[in-house]
Amino acid sequence: xxxxxxxxxxxxxxxxxxxxxxxxxxxxxxxxxxxxxxxxxxxxxxxxxxxxxxxxxxxxxxxxxxxxxxxxxxxxxxxxxxxxxxxxxxxxxxxxxxxxxxxxxxxxxxxx
Amino acid sequence: xxxxxxxxxxxxxxxxxxxxxxxxxxxxxxxxxxxxxxxxxxxxxxxxxxxxxxxxxxxxxxxxxxxxxxxxxxxxxxxxxxxxxxxxxxxxxxxxxxxxxxxxxxxxxxxx
Numbered sequence: 001x002x003x004x005x006x007x008x009x010x011x012x013x014x015x016x017x018x019x020x021x022x023x024x025x026x027x028x029x030x031x032x033x034x035x036x037x038x039x040x041x042x043x044x045x046x047x048x049x050x051x052x053x054x055x056x057x058x059x060x061x062x063x064x065x066x067x068x069x070x071x072x073x074x075x076x077x078x079x080x081x082x083x084x085x086x087x088x089x090x091x092x093x094x095x096x097x098x099x100x101x102x103x104x105x106x107x108x109x110x111x112x
Numbered sequence: 113x114x115x116x117x118x119x120x121x122x123x124x125x126x127x128x129x130x131x132x133x134x135x136x137x138x139x140x141x142x143x144x145x146x147x148x149x150x151x152x153x154x155x156x157x158x159x160x161x162x163x164x165x166x167x168x169x170x171x172x173x174x175x176x177x178x179x180x181x182x183x184x185x186x187x188x189x190x191x192x193x194x195x196x197x198x199x200x201x202x203x204x205x206x207x208x209x210x211x212x213x214x215x216x217x218x219x220x221x222x223x224x
Contacts, residue, residue, distance in 0.1 A: 043215065044156070044200070046211070091153070097210040100146055101212055102158060103148070104155050106154060106155045
């Protein structure tokens with residue numbers, strides 16, 4: 001149990017385009033989902049906390065207009081990187097909370 | 113000072129040895145404690161979680177929490193090359209929407 005999926009697993013896009021990443025809890029309902037970013041050989045950096053049906057709470061320094069989060073149901077949250085630039089290239093990981101956090105497999109984004 | 117301190121390693125051990133990992137923390141309000149394993153380019157996988165001081169065992173893994181010393185440990189018995197990964201400790205407050213504070217991760221290499 002406690003499986004979280006992410007789609008796509010990797011994406012390459014041109015600078016200026018927007019990219020949407022989906023996070024799904026497959027076998028449980030998650031009122032809270034989290035979005036993280038991870039650079040090589042570094043730990044996870046929390047970007048935002050997403051609660052179903054309400055606005056996401058962003059961590060300090062994370063641009064909410066650039067990283068749009070939608071949590072429309074108890075099993076789905078999406079992160080949209082708007083007008084992506086090369087510095088947005090990173091590994092994005094979501095987690096879904098059910099007593100504790102279960103992580104998705106991550107999405108590798110490369111912006112050219 | 114970081115809220116959660118974890119030696120980055122790398123920690124290199126021969127196959128079959130016991131791997132000993134630990135984290136110290138400064139916030140005495142933390143109520144629950146987790147260990148995650150992360151392989152390169154993958155999302156973290158939950159190994160153990162506990163709410164109380166003492167030991168918790170699951171197969172080859174033993175998690176230890178000492179709230180009085182603000183110190184947690186993870187022991188891996190009979191280590192295998194497949195245990196080579198980065199191990200992240202994490203802890204949180206129940207009241208904080210299950211938001212977690214992570215250690216920086218320890219790289220472990222089990223040599224055959």
